Amino acid sequence: MDVSAHIEAVYADICRRDPGEVEFHQAAQEVLHAMVPVLRAHPEYVEARILERLCEPERQILFRVPWVDDRGTVRVNRGFRVEFNGALGPYKGGLRFHPSVNLGIVKFLGFEQIFKNALTGMAIGGGKGGADFDPKGRSDAEVMRFCQAFMTELYRHLGEHTDVPAGDIGVGGREIGYLFGQYKRITNRYESGVLTGKPVGWGGSHARTEATGYGAVYFAQEMLATRGLDLGERRVVVSGSGNVAVYAVEKVHALGGRVVACSDSSGYLVDEDGIDLGLLKDVKEVRRERISAYADAKPTARFSARGSVFDVPCEIALPCATQNELRQQDAVALVKNGVLAVAEGANMPCTPEAVEVFRDARVLFGPGKAANAGGVATSALEMQQNASRDSWTFERTEDQLAAIMRQVHAQCRTTAEAYGADADDYVLGANAAGFLRVAEAMTAQGVV
Ligand SMILES: NC(=O)C1=CN([C@@H]2O[C@H](COP(=O)(O)OP(=O)(O)OC[C@H]3O[C@@H](n4cnc5c(N)ncnc54)[C@H](O)[C@@H]3O)[C@@H](O)[C@H]2O)C=CC1
Numbered sequence: 001m002d003v004s005a006h007i008e009a010v011y012a013d014i015c016r017r018d019p020g021e022v023e024f025h026q027a028a029q030e031v032l033h034a035m036v037p038v039l040r041a042h043p044e045y046v047e048a049r050i051l052e053r054l055c056e057p058e059r060q061i062l063f064r065v066p067w068v069d070d071r072g073t074v075r076v077n078r079g080f081r082v083e084f085n086g087a088l089g090p091y092k093g094g095l096r097f098h099p100s101v102n103l104g105i106v107k108f109l110g111f112e113q114i115f116k117n118a119l120t121g122m123a124i125g126g127g128k129g130g131a132d133f134d135p136k137g138r139s140d141a142e143v144m145r146f147c148q149a150f151m152t153e154l155y156r157h158l159g160e161h162t163d164v165p166a167g168d169i170g171v172g173g174r175e176i177g178y179l180f181g182q183y184k185r186i187t188n189r190y191e192s193g194v195l196t197g198k199p200v201g202w203g204g205s206h207a208r209t210e211a212t213g214y215g216a217v218y219f220a221q222e223m224l225a226t227r228g229l230d231l232g233e234r235r236v237v238v239s240g241s242g243n244v245a246v247y248a249v250e251k252v253h254a255l256g257g258r259v260v261a262c263s264d265s266s267g268y269l270v271d272e273d274g275i276d277l278g279l280l281k282d283v284k285e286v287r288r289e290r291i292s293a294y295a296d297a298k299p300t301a302r303f304s305a306r307g308s309v310f311d312v313p314c315e316i317a318l319p320c321a322t323q324n325e326l327r328q329q330d331a332v333a334l335v336k337n338g339v340l341a342v343a344e345g346a347n348m349p350c351t352p353e354a355v356e357v358f359r360d361a362r363v364l365f366g367p368g369k370a371a372n373a374g375g376v377a378t379s380a381l382e383m384q385q386n387a388s389r390d391s392w393t394f395e396r397t398e399d400q401l402a403a404i405m406r407q408v409h410a411q412c413r414t415t416a417e418a419y420g421a422d423a424d425d426y427v428l429g430a431n432a433a434g435f436l437r438v439a440e441a442m443t444a445q446g447v448v
């Protein structure tokens with residue numbers, strides 16, 4: 001059988017059926033490319049049309065979200081939930097509130113989530129959702145009314161055994177609280193496990209807030225260890241300054257590294273003293289201001305509205321903002337400046353051309369579906385705690401997170417080698433290991 005031709009045909013079909021969904025095409029192409037050696041070893045998955053079934057969501061929900069702003073004006077947004085694959089458990093994946101959200105972006109994120117969730121080894125399927133709502137500049141009351149309107153439609157598709165959303169860009173503890181309140185009001189059920197990322201006082205898990213950023217740093221640490229290196233004293237650049245970025249900075253500092261730059265959509269900040277985490281959290285989490293407010297408050301820091309945060313020389317780069325933020329020219333600059341390792345805290349932040357530059361330069365590269373899997377894995381730990389009406393300590397939860405990240409890392413390397421690649425080929429290893437677990441479950445469950 002000509003496996004390459006089969007894969008080409010699957011990809012062509014995706015592009016033909018869903019033209020314009022460029023981010024989904026990009027995510028699918030990466031996975032499909034990695035499938036060549038896997039399908040050669042498993043022709044039964046070609047026969048069972050596993051790839052074709054994996055690339056088609058089980059269900060896509062699109063809905064109107066009408067709400068009223070503080071001036072009494074009626075607003076209308078579009079809501080999405082893509083329930084991509086439920087072979088391993090309830091659909092699991094975050095909600096993104098950002099003006100750029102469209103079906104193609106939600107599908108790319110949901111598709112990534114299938115393989116990421118499988119890699120964690122936990123019982124969670126893949127899904128993602130969101131809305132083209134822009135929370136920037138909105139009052140708390142507006143955000144609450146929007147969340148209530150969003151949940152007024154979405155609730156009928158959710159359930160702790162059905163579909164369990166969490167946060168993503170623009171959705172944090174505040175939004176999860178409002179969404180949970182509306183779910184509870186409509187259903188008259190205190191179903192703790194229907195959403196994760198809840199605040200710790202009422203069903204949230206310790207370490208979930210920190211998990212994605214911490215996990216990405218653990219993954220970078222594991223990659224460095226394969227070359228006898230560690231994070232101590234290393235110069236690190238983190239893009240973004242949201243949930244993932246802030247806790248990546250925190251863990252790098254805890255492990256002895258120094259984050260010298262971070263960013264937001266308005267520009268980037270360099271602080272050679274090392275990013276002051278207290279100030280960063282105050283600017284971003286409390287005051288919800290632009291990152292330039294940090295430089296206004298600290299004389300050692302400088303803010304730049306032009307150029308890229310990846311121009312700042314570093315040994316470790318952690319892209320933690322958004323998709324396709326790290327382009328070919330950024331990768332070239334990083335390599336020129338001696339970068340050793342790149343771990344994707346965000347989903348698909350590096351373009352395919354950038355990944356190629358890292359591969360050619362033999363830079364250790366951890367793809368998002370492996371490197372940022374700590375967030376969703378800790379969400380699954382939150383579901384476990386909710387199901388058993390238990391609450392674990394921070395230490396116990398973080399220990400489990402660290403163990404899961406070590407296991408994800410090891411699995412990437414052994415799977416890459418098993419399919420004839422170098423163990424450093426984390427892209428092949430992550431995609432193949434995730435795929436195999438899902439394909440096995442789909443096969444056992446029949447054509448459904
Ligand atoms: N929150 C979580 O647990 C997980 C998040 N992710 C991914 O991590 C990334 C960040 O998510 P969160 O930190 O949760 O969101 P967030 O809303 O807390 O932060 C997003 C950050 O990215 C910045 N940003 C957005 N667009 C940008 C641009 N074009 N250029 C520079 N900065 C930009 C924002 O200013 C903000 O600092 C996303 O790709 C998300 O899908 C992945 C796994 C889990």
Ligand SMILES: O=C(O)CCC(=O)C(=O)O
Pocket residue numbers: 092093094095113116164165166167168196347372373375376377379
């Ligand atoms: O915690 C979750 O359920 C989802 C996290 C997420 O959206 C992601 O892994 O990209």
